[in-house]
Amino acid sequence: MSETRIPTPRAPVWLSLLPLIASLAFLARPGVVLALPGQTSGLAAAATIPRPIGTPTATQLAPREPTPATGDVRDDRIAPPQDSLIFTLHAAPDATGWTSSLDNRGHVYMPGIHVGFFKGHVYYGALQFDLSSLPASSAIHAATLELTGLDAQRLSAGGSWRVNLLAPAADDLWPTLPYDQLRSATTEATIGPAFTAADLAQNPVTTFDFDPAAIEALQRHVGRGVASFRLDGPMSEPDNLFTWDSGYHKGSESGVAPILRIVAVPLPATATPTYVLITSTPTPANILTVAAVFKAATAQAVIGVFPPSTQLPHNWVTPVIVTNTPTPENRVTATWIEAVSTAWAFVYGAPTPLPANIWTATPISPTPAPTATATFTATPRPTPLPLLIPLAQLVLPATPTATPGPQPIPDILRGKIAFVSDRLGAADLFVMDPDGSHMALLTQRYPYDQALERDSEAADGLRRALVKPNDRGVPQIVMVDARYNVTLEITRLTGPAYDPAWAPNRDRIAFVSTEPGNDEIYTVNVDGSDLRRLTYNTWEWDKHPSWSPDGAQVVFYSNRDTGRQQIWVMNADGSAQRNLTNDRFNNWDPVWIK
Incomplete structure (x- = not known):
């Protein structure tokens, strides 16, 4: 990916013409109908919603390489500092879509992003951007989100539309986009001002500017490499629906995809942090071990003598132990596992990413531990455990039962x-x-x-x-x-x-x-x-x-x-x-x- 250095704080003059050029190009597109200035109640509501191409899918496409812009962010009010970079990020088809109360599921791979209220149902738009092209040490100076209108036929007077940056917990909702979960997702920041139906009808390109609070929230997502947005509109009568372009049309990407422009200053990379692994105290194997540990601790408390303790260092971490997936025994099994995994991801979404503190376990032959003798100078000595314990005093484990197999269909x-x-x-x-x-x-x-x-x-x-x-x-x-x-x-x-x-x-x-x-x-x-x-x-x-x-x-x-x-x-x-x-x-x- 190439980088564009910004030589001066002011954008070139020709960039100020971009909104006009985009507007003319938008109005010239076939099949796009926008409300004209001066109409009082919007265009006549159509009887149906244009059904977009797409279906919920969790198939992972190859990540698109974000390309830095050749000029400044469109907003002339942004004065980027020296040595900053412009990143122009496009939302991929499998990360762009909508969900509604009609069927409580997401719709991606589609030409339109429906947002608003229509025939008794609420529609939310959904966008997710890959931020992995930004260096993790980047400091964001400014950002804008640009959406191109596609269909204004179902607009009516009143209502407002806004964009919300969602908390990281919502990132895993893509691409299945269940309606109830997306609706209740925690919002970190609202991007730019709210737009009215008149604004959307008269402006084919809608630009949402990040204020300082929104920039601070977006900055926290750089380390995660992803940012998720929800588009909100009217949620009650009368019908009032607007459709933005997703960029995906008839199996191609000939439309205008949502664009996230970010002005960022890369900071010097910091040294790779080091960690001290701290493992949890092992759980006693049985009740006898618990009794022995308890008696030893009681004896130490009586005489006031304790083994020396060390405070935890600031860079401690408890590792999460994972094991490698077993290697398939043959090619048939490997092919089957691959096909099932693909189908699972298509229906239910991508698997949860591994945490940062994973530790891969490597099987080794057990080595007998050396015998260590702890010496305590204490009076009186703890009462030793009896050499024998009657069987009646022990609680024997229950006899395991076989797990029943799948039941046949009645x-x-x-x-x-x-x-x-x-x-x-x-x-x-x-x-x-x-x-x-x-x-x-x-x-x-x-x-x-x-x-x-x-x-x-x-x-x-x-x-x-x-x-x-x-x-x-x-x-x-x-x-x-x-x-x-x-x-x-x-x-x-x-x-x-x-x-x-x-x-x-x-x-x-x-x-x-x-x-x-x-x-x-x-x-x-x-x-x-x-x-x-x-x-x-x-x-x-x-x-x-x-x-x-x-x-x-x-x-x-x-x-x-x-x-x-x-x-x-x-x-x-x-x-x-x-x-x-x-x-x-x-x-x-x-x-x-x-």
Whole structure:
């Protein structure tokens, strides 16, 4: 990465034209509609939200190298000091998105960042920037966050929009972005002033300036290498929604991604700190050891003679002992572990990073410890422990019992559709017959989890459909064959593909893709041939397909028609689509138990 030195405190004159140039370029973009100056109530609210490309994913793309700016930060009020550097950081597609109360999950790999209120639901924007290009010793002098507007059609009069820098505890919410957790995340600083609907409608580029308190908060994130932001807007009636550009469009990055500009002065690097390892006092192995330690301490207290003690040094640390992951026994196992890890990260996010004070344990052969004799000049001597203790006075350990294996799915559940619903106020599991009748609460989770796992398996149990990023970092459906230790690509789309389900009676996969601009359901043969699109929507999404036991039907969930998530079913060719639940609750993630 190249660095740009700032020779003088004042920015070049031509930089003052950047906002005008950006405005003209924005207004010339096809499909972008902004409110015009002088309109009193915003543009007429559209009936639907533009469905962005994207799906929650924890697939880790290669980190983009931040490039320093060729000039100054756009705000002419910033006078950077000598020897400072300008860092221009772009938010990556898997770190840019939104979440809403509609489905309580994140949406990344999408063109728009929805923020505000629409049709009874609150939308939060989410941004995360990689700060690893900044030297850890850098002192931040100034910073701005620049967002480019994409759609103002759903703005109405009133309301305000702001950006909040979140505490480090929120960093792990990306990219799954659960709504409830992002909404309640601790805020460290509010960036810049709040913008009104009129401001957003008339200014295609929104610039949020960091004040001294926000700069101080951002400075604390440099050492962690990441900064996370939440975009807030109106949270109640009337409908008032604004959409910023994420920079991700139809499998490419042709848009204008959010930009974080930082003016920083690198400070001289400090020496690598040294630490004194302090281990915790071992827990006594049994009650006899506890008694011996207690008697020795009592004797020392009686005579007032204690072993010498040493105060802890300032640079002490208690190590966290970790062990290396066992090496797979063969290539088949290694391939399987890699595929499962990728799928896990795609659904649940990246694993928690290791703490700074880890210590890798190296197995060694035990060496007998030398016998040491402690001498105390004390009167009276502690009462020695008896040589023998009657068995009746000892508490013997309980006889270990074998851990039961996984239970089979009860026959009474086979052929039923299991799904998640909030009808009782929380996310609970329910089952129903294929026609939507005889709904019942499922009190144990294991049948649902087993059915969900089997959905991605072939009937032979040796092949599995998984999600894996291709060479462009876009998640696609692959087939892992444990017999021949091979991984074959099934889909080759420009948009992400996910939620694979293997037909129980043939080699055909149902899955979800954002290829058309919103989440739709497709089917394809395992060899990649005969790709068919089964659902067609404008902005609504269809997700989580699951085959019927005979392979003749597919169940899924959708927010079409009602705006709420409902369980739908259709024939394997996409015909006869019908709503099974059709109620006032949210119902999602169906699995047809086989």
